[in-house]
Amino acid sequence: MRFLTVAPFVLFAASVSAQNLTSQPAPTGAQKPLVPLETLPYSPVLNLTSLDRSVNPCDDFYKFACGGWQKNNPIPADQSAWSVYGKLTYENQQFLWGILRDAAAMKDRDATQQKIGDYFAACTDEPAIDKRGFDPVKPALARIADYKSREALLKDLPAFAVDVDGSFFFNAGSTQDPQNANNVIAGEDAGGLGLPDRDYYLKTDPKSVEIRQKYVAYIEKLFTMSGESAAHAKTDADAVMKLETALATASLSRVDRRDPYKIFHRLTLADLQKQVPAVDWAHFYQLAGAQSFTTLNISQPDFNKALQQQLTTAPLDTLKAYLRFHALTSAAPQMSKPWREAQFDFFSHYLRGTPTMSPRWRTCTRQVDDYMGEALGQEFVRRTFSADTRAKTQLMTNLIEDSMKQEIEHLDWMSPATKAEALKKLKTIRNKIGYPDHWRDYSKLTVTRNDYFADYHNAVMFESERDFGKIGKPVDRNEWMMSPPTVNAYYDPQMNDINFPAGVLQPPLYEAKADDAPNYGNTGSTIGHELTHGFDDQGRQFDAEGNLRDWWTKEDAKGFEDRINCLRDQFATYTVVDDIHINSKLTSGEDVADLGGTLIAYMAWKKATEAERLMPVDGFTPDQRFFVGFAQWACESQRPEQLRMNALTNEHSPGYARINGIVVNMPEFANAFQCAKTAPMVKANVCKVW
Incomplete structure (x- = not known):
């Protein structure tokens, strides 16, 4: 790779090229951002300066x-970092920002312009977002509070994991069959951690110990912001950390995951049910949008042993605290300013050293590109990527x-x-250059102008359902893992193709x-x-x-x-x-x-x-x-x-x-x-x- 991008669930991560993000002052509201790309700050391929x-x-x-x-x-x-790739990413985002502002302001729009424009408008409406506080996540918190027994929690867990945005206990989705790359099968993998990697939980050097202490403090802060007493928040945060550490201990390292044979266990759904009987797996996959299947890849059986143990032996209050935290930390970037700042302070400022938050226009441009990248990318390609460049x-x-x-x-x-x-x-x-031969259909995605959290949730659900819906179907070898404006490239070992979006050319x-x-x-x-x-x-x-x-x-x-x-x-x-x-x-x-x-x-x-x-x-x-x-x-x-x-x-x-x-x-x-x-x-x- 020269960078890493992850689909909802990918068995063998495709390899990619890029770095981090941007420079230059953010455009102000008074500026007109949509300008010909050649008029943006220009750097030659060999820059003497x-x-x-x-x-x-x-x-x-x-x-x-x-x-x-x-x-x-x-x-x-x-x-947190700056690079040639990042600077070009910023310039491309300026261009996309202009497309989105125009789409948001248009009166006579097509369906695609309506979706990208209204999503952007709702995302940039910070007063409306701040006014709602943490109301968007309260239904999930109330749902968790209603679990009066372990049995009630486990019975609802498949639906909760589908309905609520967040990483809860495990990862799942579709993947190419390692033994027959023409078919898509289901996959299940380790997950459920809040820190960036399992090693953060296991290393014993002073810096790693400090990071874990700061992480527990972050968990406590979210609990107190949601209304818990300081003492209760401290107890719950310690319990969450203990549970996540148990899951991390049973997870494979990144080096081990580079060996495809270590994460390939082509088994049956019945085998998964035996490994983790606490979860109704057939019900989970059905709710997630998968058609009936019998075969899947179980990436980490040892992790599943730890998952089963935690689900059946951890105190009910611990399991509920874990669900609350992951619901809160997932929702935080989409909620009011105090929540956004709390998550930024730990994950971006402390862990990455980033002094300030990105301007809202940029955050929202990235989100539209993340969730409707091929809708937004059509306009980017039309204005920036010539047939001559593609041919060369x-x-x-x-x-x-x-x-x-x-x-x-x-x-x-x-x-x-x-x-x-x-x-x-x-x-x-296969060489895939610039953009897909067939653009993705977003007609089933609902976007409104007045409910940003609902728009975000709908976008996450749309992508999740699209992913689970592939299970049992032939592989679409024309599909891309990146949007056309992305400043990146990748090789996919199961597709056996190399992919170069227009943004990197x-x-x-x-x-x-x-x-x-x-x-x-x-x-x-x-x-x-x-x-x-x-x-x-x-x-x-x-x-x-x-x-x-x-x-x-x-x-x-x-x-x-x-x-x-x-x-x-x-x-x-x-x-x-x-x-x-x-x-x-x-x-x-x-x-x-x-x-x-x-x-x-x-x-x-x-x-x-x-x-x-x-x-x-x-x-x-x-x-x-x-x-x-x-x-x-x-x-x-x-x-x-x-x-x-x-x-x-x-x-x-x-x-x-x-x-x-x-x-x-x-x-x-x-x-x-x-x-x-x-x-x-x-x-x-x-x-x-x-």
Whole structure:
């Protein structure tokens, strides 16, 4: 990935590219935001002002390529990190904000304009939202209060988990069948935690202990805001923490979840009922919108043992407190200002280091994109994404795939049998560029202008029902996991496709009028990155059809792991923040994709320009321009708190490691910048996988 996006339930997370969010002052209400995209602040794909020429590129290439960018682009107050991807995200959001304001003000609108316009109008009506206080969540709290026995709670739990927004005890939804990727089956997985990862509950270092104390204080605060006494809130918060810790202890780590075989247990609904008899699973899936089925994937059976134990042995008051908290924390961002601030103070300010909340226009623009992204994306594509850009991106992708084919054919460590399977998989990878061939139908989604909380709930339910409704049906291989305006890209191992939304194919990541060198270094390496994910430590375990199948000989698998371990050992030496090093077992898939993707993009660029007489531009040779273009997509700054969170939860290495850690393994870089053999950016024994 170069980022992670999650569908309601995904067995094998697709890999993605991006960073964080925005810069520049927010537009004021008096400004007209909808302007031609080319008039927005423009940065070229190779930006000379982003350089720090006081640094020798052979000493620290990332600092040379991005030092000026970091100096000129301080992290905005409403962000925990800032990057080239984030800045482009902000610019795209400005454009979307204008589309939404226009849709909200129109008198003569079609159904799509009505939905996106009214949702945005309701979301930005803060006086109306503040006036309601926490009324929107009171029905859920009253429902919980009515549970007089464990039996009553468990009987209603399937309906409660469907009706009330939040993460309650487990995750469920649809997923592609690992054994037959053409079919959609049901899935059930671990869930129910309030902190970002299970390790937050288990690590014993002083910072982790402090985070848990702050989290309990946050739980207490929500309880007292809902009317509980301080003493009662303290007891309930401690009980919630104890229950969540039990669930976390039984959950797989992120590293373990990278092994698809550890989260694949294709069983029956009856098996799930035996594992967790406290929940009526058939009733739950029926209420959620699934048609009748018998087979599903149970990702974590050990977690289910802990879930059953908690549901049957934890005191009734503990179970009720847990449900209350998760209902409150889920609703908080949609309720009045004190609730929004309470959640921001812990999750954004404390955990991520973000000083201030985002302006409301931005929050609401993101939400419309999250829940009606293909409705909003149609207008974005029409105004910003040309057929020429789509065609050029497709051509670049074809050349990069050709380079990957050549690499596989000439590998000296892979047997002919495995090569044949690899080439078959490569040939069948689908390229999805810009936007879907068929737009999503939102006609069943109800949106009104005067009830934001209802609009939000309806949007969540619409997406949930759409997800559960896939169970038992053939896979729609035209579906996208991202909206067209998204500044990101991903590879899906079960779909066996690479996906590049229109939002990521904009300057400064892709510039149609620029020369090929920086475009191949930037967008080309991203295409190569996603393509290589089909053959990383996780993606290689799926075949051409997207089925989980071992198509490697034992000798080839060992050769692959030996080469990956070279990168793992290298990246484990890099520091994220303070004394925390990269967890290279977690990041190895991304690190492999960065290295392989950049190499095959370089090869494709050479092939694309072999008949041209390339000349230096702005004092840089063509090869130097390729590598600077490659480095500048990753220019970023992150607050220390965000870095700590990423060290635990992010499958991507920090930006500096993703650049310096790659070029040291490419002799082409050392040749381009005429680096001495003893320079920091040169390795005697390079890592090479593909």
